[in-house]
Amino acid sequence: MTSDLTVSPAMQDYLEAILELAEKEGVVRVTDIAAKMGIAKASVTQAMSTLANLKLVKQERYGPIELTPAGRQEAAKIQRRHLLLYRFLVEILGVDARTAQKDACLIEHVVSPLTLARLAEYLEKETGIRHEEVGGINEGKEAVAMEALEAIDTRALSELKKGDRGRVVRIVAAGEIRRRLLDMGVVPGTEISVEGAAPLGDPIEVKVKGYHLSLRQKEAAAIFVERL
Amino acid sequence: MEAAAITKPEREKNIALVGNPNSGKTSIFNDLTGARQHVGNWPGVTVEKKEGKLIFQGQTYNIVDLPGTYSLGAYSEDELIARNFILFDKPDAVINVVDASNLERNLYLTIQLLEMGASVVVALNMLDEARARKIEINIPRLAQALGVPVVPTVATRGEGIKELVATVAKKVRETICQPLKVNYGSEIENELDKLEQIIKQYAKLAAKYPARWLAIKLLEDDMRLQEELQKEGARQVLDQVVKSKKQLNEILGEEVEAIIADRRYGFINGLVKEAVTRRQTLEERLTLSDKIDSIVTNRYLGLPIFLLAMWAVFQFTFKLGDPMIGWVESAFEGLTGLATGWLEALGAPQLLISFIADGIIGGLGSVLVFIPPIFLLFLAISLLEDSGYMARAAYIMDRLMHALGLHGKSFVPLLIGFGCNVPAIMATRTLENRKDRLITILINPLMSCTARLPVYVLFTGAFFTAKQGWVIFSLYLLGIVLAIIMGKIFKTFLFKGETAPFVMELPPYRLPTLKGTMIHMWERGSSFVRKAGTVIVGVVVLIWVLSNLPLGVAYASQESLIGRLGTILAPVFKPAGFGTWEAAVALVFGIVAKEVVVGTLGVLYGVEEDGLTAAIAQSWTPLSAYAFMVMTLIYIPCVAAIGAIRRETNSWGWTAFAIGYSLLLGWVMAVLVFQVGRILGVG
Numbered sequence: 001m002t003s004d005l006t007v008s009p010a011m012q013d014y015l016e017a018i019l020e021l022a023e024k025e026g027v028v029r030v031t032d033i034a035a036k037m038g039i040a041k042a043s044v045t046q047a048m049s050t051l052a053n054l055k056l057v058k059q060e061r062y063g064p065i066e067l068t069p070a071g072r073q074e075a076a077k078i079q080r081r082h083l084l085l086y087r088f089l090v091e092i093l094g095v096d097a098r099t100a101q102k103d104a105c106l107i108e109h110v111v112s113p114l115t116l117a118r119l120a121e122y123l124e125k126e127t128g129i130r131h132e133e134v135g136g137i138n139e140g141k142e143a144v145a146m147e148a149l150e151a152i153d154t155r156a157l158s159e160l161k162k163g164d165r166g167r168v169v170r171i172v173a174a175g176e177i178r179r180r181l182l183d184m185g186v187v188p189g190t191e192i193s194v195e196g197a198a199p200l201g202d203p204i205e206v207k208v209k210g211y212h213l214s215l216r217q218k219e220a221a222a223i224f225v226e227r228l
Numbered sequence: 229m230e231a232a233a234i235t236k237p238e239r240e241k242n243i244a245l246v247g248n249p250n251s252g253k254t255s256i257f258n259d260l261t262g263a264r265q266h267v268g269n270w271p272g273v274t275v276e277k278k279e280g281k282l283i284f285q286g287q288t289y290n291i292v293d294l295p296g297t298y299s300l301g302a303y304s305e306d307e308l309i310a311r312n313f314i315l316f317d318k319p320d321a322v323i324n325v326v327d328a329s330n331l332e333r334n335l336y337l338t339i340q341l342l343e344m345g346a347s348v349v350v351a352l353n354m355l356d357e358a359r360a361r362k363i364e365i366n367i368p369r370l371a372q373a374l375g376v377p378v379v380p381t382v383a384t385r386g387e388g389i390k391e392l393v394a395t396v397a398k399k400v401r402e403t404i405c406q407p408l409k410v411n412y413g414s415e416i417e418n419e420l421d422k423l424e425q426i427i428k429q430y431a432k433l434a435a436k437y438p439a440r441w442l443a444i445k446l447l448e449d450d451m452r453l454q455e456e457l458q459k460e461g462a463r464q465v466l467d468q469v470v471k472s473k474k475q476l477n478e479i480l481g482e483e484v485e486a487i488i489a490d491r492r493y494g495f496i497n498g499l500v501k502e503a504v505t506r507r508q509t510l511e512e513r514l515t516l517s518d519k520i521d522s523i524v525t526n527r528y529l530g531l532p533i534f535l536l537a538m539w540a541v542f543q544f545t546f547k548l549g550d551p552m553i554g555w556v557e558s559a560f561e562g563l564t565g566l567a568t569g570w571l572e573a574l575g576a577p578q579l580l581i582s583f584i585a586d587g588i589i590g591g592l593g594s595v596l597v598f599i600p601p602i603f604l605l606f607l608a609i610s611l612l613e614d615s616g617y618m619a620r621a622a623y624i625m626d627r628l629m630h631a632l633g634l635h636g637k638s639f640v641p642l643l644i645g646f647g648c649n650v651p652a653i654m655a656t657r658t659l660e661n662r663k664d665r666l667i668t669i670l671i672n673p674l675m676s677c678t679a680r681l682p683v684y685v686l687f688t689g690a691f692f693t694a695k696q697g698w699v700i701f702s703l704y705l706l707g708i709v710l711a712i713i714m715g716k717i718f719k720t721f722l723f724k725g726e727t728a729p730f731v732m733e734l735p736p737y738r739l740p741t742l743k744g745t746m747i748h749m750w751e752r753g754s755s756f757v758r759k760a761g762t763v764i765v766g767v768v769v770l771i772w773v774l775s776n777l778p779l780g781v782a783y784a785s786q787e788s789l790i791g792r793l794g795t796i797l798a799p800v801f802k803p804a805g806f807g808t809w810e811a812a813v814a815l816v817f818g819i820v821a822k823e824v825v826v827g828t829l830g831v832l833y834g835v836e837e838d839g840l841t842a843a844i845a846q847s848w849t850p851l852s853a854y855a856f857m858v859m860t861l862i863y864i865p866c867v868a869a870i871g872a873i874r875r876e877t878n879s880w881g882w883t884a885f886a887i888g889y890s891l892l893l894g895w896v897m898a899v900l901v902f903q904v905g906r907i908l909g910v911g
Contacts, residue, residue: 008483112479171486176303177729182489183299184731185333189490196521199530200627203636203730205521209332209493212521212734214623216630219729 009109010172012078014047019075028065043156043221082108158220165193166225173222185209240288241400247325249296250735252353255383257293269878300340302452320400322346328358335496342408345438350378370503384741410495419472448485517736534624545605546647552600560593591768595761603753605651610748614740633719635664645675653872661728667718673865674711676704679822683860690841691850760871767867804898805852821866855902863894
């Protein structure tokens with residue numbers, strides 16, 4: 001129950017998407033993930049290498065993506081957590097399916113394991129069904145989930161156009177790049193706007209905390225923002 | 229207390245100067261120390277160390293200009309140097325230069341300094357710029373909130389420097405300095421407390437580091453400190469770090485380091501809200517800087533403007549520098565003549581006269597001819613950097629340079645290399661990342677400098693009269709292609725690992741100051757003379773000795789030491805088609821300066837420069853001539869470039885590597901050209 005918490009929320013979203021695609025289509029490609037999550041392929045590729053480093057996915061160069069046993073377990077756990085929250089919202093609080101789907105997507109990243117465990121206990125007491133026995137979520141989940149994602153409009157900074165503004169949600173880079181971004185003031189919650197791109201298209205220029213900063217597209221792809 | 233302190237002869241006080249890049253730190257340093265500066269290197273690294281003296285009320289202050297940094301982490305050499313200096317050298321006071329027009333990000337460093345318990349005086353610089361941007365700062369309130377003195381300055385005009393010095397003089401007498409405590413929220417604070425308790429049990433650690441600071445850095449995943457703790461065997465601390473991080477990740481669901489950075493910025497946000505009023509929101513106002521940028525980095529105009537700027541720098545450095553080089557040369561010729569005449573009048577032996585005239589004075593001359601281009605180039609670079617254009621140049625070129633495995637800032641040094649590799653190698657200073665810098669230095673000599681042109685002209689004139697231009701062009705192109713290949717190879721095998729992030733500030737355009745530019749120019753020029761000069765004079769003297777010994781031989785004849793060396797080396801160059809002792813000797817002389825190859829061949833063939841073309845046409849073939857030009861292009865950088873490499877890498881190892889790899893590469897390429905040419909039946 002503890003190991004999944006070393007995986008960042010963005011990576012959790014990726015794992016969840018891969019698992020769902022794997023269950024539905026069998027083979028998972030970068031293109032499929034990008035289409036499903038509504039983000040650029042470059043961002044997906046970047047994320048896959050992060051996940052590969054964590055030994056959660058396997059990918060031959062340009063080949064399909066496969067979850068490792070650890071990755072599958074991880075993804076399943078995330079899915080279960082999502083389902084638990086969804087059930088609680090719908091069955092106990094009487095929230096409509098659409099809202100529940102959207103909220104579950106958001107809560108699943110921040111909720112503590114303790115709260116989840118208590119929720120499961122409560123749910124079991126109220127409904128008489130053990131959460132582990134519940135199967136997959138009902139039909140149409142994906143469509144709703146997609147809509148929910150679009151409603152929040154979280155995307156990589158590299159996908160924003162000149163003049164667009166966003167608020168930093170999370171940074172999926174590791175090591176030196178992550179540290180450097182944090183030091184330069186690109187911290188979650190900060191407003192950031194795209195000022196333009198270099199004549200050759202890369203790097204891009206952004207404005208953050210009142211000053212101008214340039215980043216390579218690859219670095220910008222690691223910064224997820226909520227579009228404003 | 230104070231009276232007693234004054235009567236005692238006080239030791240020199242150490243003052244560290246810290247600040248973000250582009251905060252005007254260098255201006256403050258220049259204002260404080262004037263011309264009393266000393267430039268060296270931090271031990272073992274390529275980062276430069278600047279120190280200067282300031283005397284105030286009879287007390288001497290040694291001011292150390294620490295590298296410009298945004299933070300005090302462990303990823304870059306610059307940050308580590310700054311941090312270690314403050315922790316271990318314990319300066320009596322730290323002047324933190326803060327750009328008032330960019331307060332939030334600048335205060336991030338201030339907060340870290342205060343967390344370390346440094347005795348800080350804030351120099352709130354560029355207040356004029358802040359005012360122009362309608363940012364009003366309540367200075368007493370800011371000082372109160374930070375708990376340290378804040379002195380307003382405009383360093384470019386020397387405003388506020390006196391007050392700064394007086395404040396520092398007062399600050400160094402304070403002994404107690406309570407570290408600032410940023411509240412990181414109850415969850416993190418709990419873990420910090422636990423960590424602090426355990427750290428305090430290790431006396432050695434507690435004596436070396438402020439406990440809370442160490443605890444914060446460990447939660448921030450500071451690799452250097454973790455390694456150190458491992459070496460110290462502080463198992464319990466490391467175990468607690470793992471436990472704390474796990475615990476925090478569970479509660480907060482986000483990585484701890486992001487939250488810590490966020491809280492720091494949150495703390496700053498509070499400060500700024502209290503002490504700063506903006507009369508106009510920044511978003512509404514397009515600053516002059518933004519307007520300039522909309523043209524200079526424009527999608528269509530950006531590249532042409534950049535190329536124009538580079539062309540201007542190149543012309544300025546070399547077109548303007550060439551006549552000056554001529555003056556230096558004729559001055560030294562005059563000096564040689566004067567010395568020779570004077571010594572002859574004194575009846576000195578011929579050998580001594582030659583040693584002084586050709587060895588010593590000649591050696592000094594070959595150092596000083598580089599002064600005009602170095603001064604001019606650094607004048608231009610200083611203008612580019614201080615105005616803020618250098619950052620744009622890197623921004624514009626990064627796409628291309630990154631594709632070659634380099635950084636946008638590598639472009640300027642490589643371009644300058646076509647003029648002269650010496651100032652070009654010195655210009656790599658603008659690259660912060662050590663790997664990028666070393667690669668740029670190592671491949672720089674492959675840029676065909678102007679000194680190689682006389683060699684090309686001579687040989688193409690003798691053999692390729694019809695296609696002279698194309699042949700010379702092919703050599704320039706070969707250099708570029710080899711530079712790209714070698715750059716990739718070095719990157720793959722020597723400098724493995726993560727690419728350095730490009731994340732770079734684009735500072736607002738500013739008017740450079742005359743004083744700053746002059747000091748910058750003087751620093752570079754004089755440091756070249758002092759550091760590279762010794763290497764250059766040494767090699768020139770050595771070559772003189774080799775050419776004149778044993779006693780009684782004709783200068784550089786086959787019987788001299790250098791001639792014998794040439795005879796021994798000649799077979800090595802046989803596969804490349806120029807296995808004669810004359811060619812080998814010319815190459816040895818070419819180390820002094822590549823254009824010397826031409827003069828040496830003239831001496832060896834016993835002809836004047838006019839007859840040289842004919843003499844060469846007799847003993848060479850077009851193919852061996854081409855192979856020889858390839859060799860001249862690649863093999864061993866000239867001695868001045870070697871001196872510059874030694875100076876800039878601060879390492880004899882890298883210098884030896886630069887010499888060794890180029891020699892090998894030159895030989896391989898020359899042999900390849902000759903052998904493939906022969907098989908194809910050319911020449």
